[in-house]
Amino acid sequence: MGSHVHTPISERHSEKPVFSAEKMVEVQRVINEYPEGKSKSALIRILHIAEESFGGWLSIETMDYVAEILKIEPIEVYEVATFYTMFNVQPVGNYVFEVCRTGPCMLVGSDQLIDYIGNKLDIKVGETTKDGMFTLKTAECLGACGYGPMLQCGKKYHEHLNPEKVDKLIDAYRSGNTNIEI
Template structure:
């Protein structure tokens, strides 16, 4: 896990700290570490959707745990980003059902259309394309996740429409 080439401002606002404390409050005092995953989500959302080492260190400090305990979680789960990503991250499911139904080809198509390789972000900072493990929607294969939403039964035409809608600002990333 190496993200030292990226700089990130740490901004734990009073509002964010209130939310973090609320999450920590769901667990006994001697089990603060149990709040790690939801705290990481909140902190990542408040910091352009990625987590630098200094930011992970700050989370460790808040939870009174060792930084390595945070690094292990961030490096294990694909929902945490270790470098800056595009505004729209296309997460293509690449496990059996989706693979058999052409997800890999659609991911390649998307990368080619955007002029990037898997794991890269477009120069304008708009799109990142990644392959992820099972998203739990096998009946809707091939599919991808964009923000909080699944885009199902994908075709090249549907991918083109999703890209166009993102460029036009018509895709809401979060169900909030």
């Protein structure tokens, strides 16, 4: 179990984002994979790096910074960032639960799962807990249709969920155990 440092949303700064030297190397490596003048093709990958680097969400300042790096117009970044639900354009909690609510998952109880998580965390879809720990979102098919109801948190999938498993999952994340297998 790793130690867990929790930064309240109010203390997360979004002004003047600058990639660390290490991240900048990664960003440049991604850009270099595309032909000269086609840096926009790297946009989605760079936005993922930006989200990871700047508190899990994309502020206007962050999107402007990405536009500057890719030498494209800010509006081109806003369009992509707001189109894909996987990107957060509002501050989010340390852990973002994205519950699939597409047909196959809905048939096995995704709506009830969403209600259960919302009631347990005392938030609605799209909201973040007061302690800044969890955000609840819904998502379209996450490609695990035979394993529903399910949710994604970061890079992990949690499948065949029920209230008991959700309780365990939330307790684990609260204590910083993000490796829990459910």
